[in-house]
Amino acid sequence: MKKKLVLGLLIVSLGINLVVLGNWWVTQQWNTPSAEEAIILSEMVQRTVDSEDYQKIAASEEVLAIDRGLDKATGGAFPYYFYVNVRTDQQSYLFYCDGPECSTMDNEGWGYSIYEDEDTRLPFRGN
Numbered sequence: 001m002k003k004k005l006v007l008g009l010l011i012v013s014l015g016i017n018l019v020v021l022g023n024w025w026v027t028q029q030w031n032t033p034s035a036e037e038a039i040i041l042s043e044m045v046q047r048t049v050d051s052e053d054y055q056k057i058a059a060s061e062e063v064l065a066i067d068r069g070l071d072k073a074t075g076g077a078f079p080y081y082f083y084v085n086v087r088t089d090q091q092s093y094l095f096y097c098d099g100p101e102c103s104t105m106d107n108e109g110w111g112y113s114i115y116e117d118e119d120t121r122l123p124f125r126g127n
Contacts, residue, residue, distance in 0.1 A: 053107035
């Protein structure tokens with residue numbers, strides 16, 4: 001009886017550990033920036049705001065949010081898996097490094113913006 005209980009606890013424990021390790025491997029490892037990567041992404045946000053493409057977007061649409069991220073799972077070499085997402089009231093624009101030195105940022109994609117159908121999510125703004 002005790003051997004079955006110990007064996008059962010061992011199997012459950014191994015199963016939980018595999019699930020936790022699998023979750024980290026599949027999602028967090030590839031999409032969560034390290035401390036060094038977070039600094040690089042912050043600098044990329046500044047370069048995005050300074051870029052010509054961003055200035056054109058800001059002149060014609062209301063910029064509501066700027067988000068940054070990385071996706072190592074899609075492949076590509078450093079720094080091409082980093083991106084900056086500029087969200088406006090009409091669309092979302094994806095900015096990526098232009099060249100291996102990442103001296104400039106280019107708008108290389110766009111998509112749906114949540115702000116097209118919803119209000120901003122800041123709880124601090126009064127009505």
